[in-house]
Amino acid sequence: MGRHSATCVAAQQRASRHGSQASIGRVGLLAVTLGVGAAVAGGTAVAHADDSVGNDRGTAATRSVASTTSATAVDAGPSVRAFRRTGKASVDTAVADTSVADGPTSRPRSVRKNARPVLALLEVVRQEFETAADRRAERAAATTDVEPVTPAPTDQVSTQYGSIGKWMVEPSGQISDYGGQREDGKSLLEPVNIVIVDTKSTNAFQARLRLNRAMRASGFPPQPIHTGGFRGIINGKAYRQQPSGLLQGYSDNVFFETNNHGRIFGPAPVATPGGYVWSGTFSEEEWGTYQGRPAHLYVSSNVARDALAAKMVASGRATCAGQIALDNAYNTDTVTTGDHDGHAAVLILT
Structure with missing residues (x-):
């Protein structure tokens, strides 16, 4: 650049x-x-x-x-x-x-x-x-010669919904890398690819209730056997993940079958009173082995993002406001974000 x-x-x-x-x-x-x-x-x-x-x-x-x-x-x-x-x-x-x-x-x-x-x-x-x-x-x-840009856990992009962090962040403070798995010999980074806006909640407790109801109604209830403890950054502040249960993630299928799963971070107040914004990281995964051990293997980021958006709209719990560019797609000699295209789907809760 x-x-x-x-x-x-x-x-x-x-x-x-x-x-x-x-x-x-x-x-x-x-x-x-x-x-x-x-x-x-x-x-x-x-x-x-x-x-x-x-x-x-x-x-x-x-x-x-x-x-x-x-x-x-x-x-x-x-x-x-x-x-x-x-x-x-x-x-x-x-x-x-x-x-x-x-x-x-x-x-x-x-x-x-x-x-x-x-x-x-x-x-x-x-x-x-x-x-x-x-x-x-x-x-x-x-x-x-231009040195390649190295992503940082605190990277954010200014949007009309606030400054959205680019990455799902591990408890250690580093960018989540799919449990250390390699994709084509490269570190596999997990980007934010979902933004959910709630214009009706008046407090954080109400915002969490509305989010979880919308996720269940859309076929993405909290499911077990998914790692947890992640965070996402919005407006410079790190927010814990939803769902908050032990070893839980939102998923549209059981863990031992191919499923679209993810975590959502927030709620962060938006610029207008009475509203909140969430960010999320979703990917499609399949059950298999990695280095001889059972593991969830990465399949796609775009497939899971589009599946969540389609099901939330179909359920009547959200409308789609298009996509925003988060500039978080990487494919260098050392790191990759898989098939992620650098955009997040924006969903407005009804």
Whole structure:
């Protein structure tokens, strides 16, 4: 979310400026390196020329500079003659000419030896420029990566009925994960997918009575052998589940057969006086084994949600007000909400 928000746009502009500055810095580095390389090459050649004259002539070197220079010019070959005609000579020509040795005390071998580090340095700079574009592309891709959002037990969505919590929460305070069962190797989170609105009750006790009567009349009475103790969050407050009996849940069939079951949380006061709102988590399950033990296995969230809505409307105990988006459908590398589509059915008690 928010890929095209102002913050992201600013981040992209900063990345673009950084990339431009990095390119300018590399160009400057190349220029400096080339200058240093030329200076080193030139300085080395002069130093060896001076040292050679001193070694060959001793203290008389200063008196024979003219004759030595003349002799060197004559013996230097095409490179020097070309320099006299054009005022310049290529590096390749100079290196090729200095490869001719006059004898054991000749100096071209020293010149070649000191040219190698400079050429190696220039090769490193060339390779740096060849890979600079790839590195800039990698950095740009890294800055656009978006970390997956991690759901939190306290996540809520603002709706016309209040801030509805996204999840059924365990007694430990964590998002309920179907007793630790895995779905395709992922944690199976249990989302809220039902919202029930009571516009007629004047207190919480009356709201609980009306809810339980409506559930029984719709074919979803409290049934045994379902885990309990869960909570749901509405307007920032955690509410205990209904039904409140030990190991009970609302279900349309016995526990050892495929059934649609769930828990409902509340009642929380709505914005208008004299009304309450509930949230609920329902899923279809079947009896089976998990890791060698008897267990209820997850089948579907959407099937159970739609079954409850249809039966409550058919019973005359509620009308359907459509669906609201709770943005609580997940399917990442580590977590899933099964077939849940991120919406809750809204039922208005009659």
